[in-house]
Amino acid sequence: MATKNTRPLSLHFDTRAIHHGLKDSGFDGATLPPIYQNAAHYHETAQDLSNTFAGETGNHVYMRLTNPTNQFLENKLCALESGRKAILTSSGMAAINNACMTLLRAGDELVASKSLFMSTFNLFTNIYHRYGIKAVLADPLDPEKIEKSITDQTRFVYIETITNPGMEVADIRKIAAIAHSKGLPLLVDNTLASPWLCRPIELGADIVLHSTTKYLSGHGASLGGLIVDAGNFDWSQPRFNDFSSVVAQAGNLSFITKAWREAQVNFGTTPAPFHSFLTAVGLNTLGVRMERHMENAMKTACFLKQHPKVKWVNFPGFEDHISHKTACEQFGSRGFGTMLTFGLENEAACFKCIDRLSMVLNLANLGDCKTLIIHPWSTQYITFPKEQREQMADPCLLRLSVGIEHIDDICADLDQALAGV
Ligand SMILES: Cc1ncc(COP(=O)(O)O)c(C=O)c1O
Numbered sequence: 001m002a003t004k005n006t007r008p009l010s011l012h013f014d015t016r017a018i019h020h021g022l023k024d025s026g027f028d029g030a031t032l033p034p035i036y037q038n039a040a041h042y043h044e045t046a047q048d049l050s051n052t053f054a055g056e057t058g059n060h061v062y063m064r065l066t067n068p069t070n071q072f073l074e075n076k077l078c079a080l081e082s083g084r085k086a087i088l089t090s091s092g093m094a095a096i097n098n099a100c101m102t103l104l105r106a107g108d109e110l111v112a113s114k115s116l117f118m119s120t121f122n123l124f125t126n127i128y129h130r131y132g133i134k135a136v137l138a139d140p141l142d143p144e145k146i147e148k149s150i151t152d153q154t155r156f157v158y159i160e161t162i163t164n165p166g167m168e169v170a171d172i173r174k175i176a177a178i179a180h181s182k183g184l185p186l187l188v189d190n191t192l193a194s195p196w197l198c199r200p201i202e203l204g205a206d207i208v209l210h211s212t213t214k215y216l217s218g219h220g221a222s223l224g225g226l227i228v229d230a231g232n233f234d235w236s237q238p239r240f241n242d243f244s245s246v247v248a249q250a251g252n253l254s255f256i257t258k259a260w261r262e263a264q265v266n267f268g269t270t271p272a273p274f275h276s277f278l279t280a281v282g283l284n285t286l287g288v289r290m291e292r293h294m295e296n297a298m299k300t301a302c303f304l305k306q307h308p309k310v311k312w313v314n315f316p317g318f319e320d321h322i323s324h325k326t327a328c329e330q331f332g333s334r335g336f337g338t339m340l341t342f343g344l345e346n347e348a349a350c351f352k353c354i355d356r357l358s359m360v361l362n363l364a365n366l367g368d369c370k371t372l373i374i375h376p377w378s379t380q381y382i383t384f385p386k387e388q389r390e391q392m393a394d395p396c397l398l399r400l401s402v403g404i405e406h407i408d409d410i411c412a413d414l415d416q417a418l419a420g421v
Contacts, residue, residue: 013080013196014287020076033072035277039063065265069273073280077216077226080195081208084231085256087264088224090271092191092211093119095225098263099187099209100124102255103155105242106132111149112158113140115166117189118380121392124158140170141322147178155239156185156207161200161330162192162337164366165376165399167314169323172330176204185233185255191215191367192339196290197331201230207255212279214367215338218289222278224271229256289369289404294335296371296410297402303411304342309349309418311396315340338402339366347395349421350375354398356417359409371403371410 011019027034041060043049052059060066070088078086089095100123104110112124114137124135138145140159150157157179159170172188179186185206190198194215200208210216212224235243235254243254250257264270301315316327317336327336344350354362360371364379374380381393402410 017076017080017196017286018284020079021072025072027072033069033277033280035273036060036068037273063273064268064270067270067273067276069280070271070276073276073283074226076280076283077195077210077212078228080199081190081226081228082195082199082201082230083208083228085253086226086228087256087260088212088226088271088276089264089269090225090275091223091269092189092209092213092225093123094267094269095209095211095227096120096189097123098259098267098269099207099227100128100156100158101263101267102259103185104128104133105155107153108155109134109136109151109153110156110158111136111138111146111154113160113163113170114138115140115163115168116160117164117191118376118384118392120160120189121388122384125388140175141168143171143174143178146175147182150178150182150184154182154184156187158187158189160189160192161198162316162339164192164339165341165397167316167321167323167337167339167341169316169327169330171326172198172200172203172205176206179206180204183237183239192337193331194286194290194367196286197294197334197337201228201232203330206230206233211367213365215290215293216283216286217279218282218285218367218369219278220365220368220370221282222275224275224279225269227256227259229253229259231256290335290338292404293338293402296404296407297338297340298336299407300400300402300410300414301340304340304414307415307418309344309421311343311345313340313342339399340402341397341399343394343396344398344421345396347375347377350396350398351378352421353417356420357413358416359405359413360400360417366399366401368401369404371405371413372401374399 040062051057074086074088136149138149176186187207188200188205189209191211191214208228210226212226231252236247246254246258298317304310305313316323360373377393377395381389
């Protein structure tokens with residue numbers, strides 16, 4: 001009789017993105033998680049269901065609470081982000097809002113990077129203040145300014161690994177040390193890097209957030225979000241005395257426990273399992289996609305930089321970029337992200353360039369395997385108040401999410417579009 005080698009292997013990241021959890025999934029040898037398309041799970045006895053409600057069995061009750069398809073992906077993404085426990089949500093914004101709502105109360109403050117994804121900026125500055133929450137914004141490249149922005153009311157520090165669309169790379173290690181010295185957790189939106197390029201928890205972050213809609217899913221086929229808890233933060237300190245009842249049960253996992261109990265369950269932000277299935281399919285190829293994305297982004301940035309119609313290119317891969325040194329330290333030799341922005345003469349030139357593109361797609365997404373372009377000034381920021389719009393966007397700027405097509409086709413399409421500008 002043949003015996004199976006069950007010795008655990010120490011696998012590389014790209015391999016774990018494919019194999020993590022598969023052998024222990026309990027999915028009858030299925031190589032992908034089955035889609036559990038049921039709203040609720042029955043239990044044989046009243047006592048079973050009671051025990052499950054009491055949190056004693058780990059079994060499933062109702063889709064808004066947990067779902068086996070979602071759970072498979074949660075565990076895998078948690079491991080890839082070097083976390084201890086994770087929750088999937090219906091979108092990246094749901095993950096961000098759930099994480100923040102778990103921490104914030106009326107009268108609290110948060111300190112965030114002033115260079116934020118537009119909906120996060122909107123949430124923090126235009127929405128939370130209606131609930132008595134103050135967002136203090138600081139330059140993510142100025143840790144001293146971040147430190148000075150912290151008050152007794154601050155509940156957390158919030159940054160993005162690579163800012164969208166600023167392309168700045170914050171020094172996570174330094175900002176985590178500042179947050180911790182003040183007794184605060186550091187929250188990092190790692191969407192633009194993905195755990196392939198950067199794992200903020202390994203640099204000291206406490207909570208990592210994602211829009212899984214982007215690189216993790218990779219094909220523009222699903223919407224989703226993720227909250228990962230490093231499980232390192234001490235929630236028993238006096239500043240977080242509102243955590244005391246959960247700390248007694250969950251210890252260092254109090255944040256993720258509270259995020260699930262309070263936000264996920266009551267806000268109804270659970271993803272549909274079909275979206276998690278699609279993300280799980282896409283995740284298998286994260287390694288090869290990211291490698292190609294990085295290579296293409298660098299080549300596209302160099303191509304645009306020497307183009308006579310292009311005024312400037314903002315890409316952390318360039319040695320003279322303000323964040324180049326930090327990017328090298330944090331990302332090693334893996335790359336500099338897949339996003340860049342570039343400037344043309346004026347808004348009309350940006351419109352003309354987009355209209356002349358034949359392959360590159362003009363749409364509001366990023367991290368797809370396809371190359372995507374957008375003119376943020378006339379789209380994402382069009383409804384922003386004038387001052388905020390001018391602060392966050394530029395009429396002459398185009399944002400490019402470089403895909404994994406053949407590099408010659410990406411550059412040729414940009415070249416022929418720019419020729420008519
Ligand atoms: C950095 C970043 N965070 C969060 C989000 C929000 O993600 P979702 O669209 O999945 O809600 C986005 C979307 O573009 C993003 O770029």
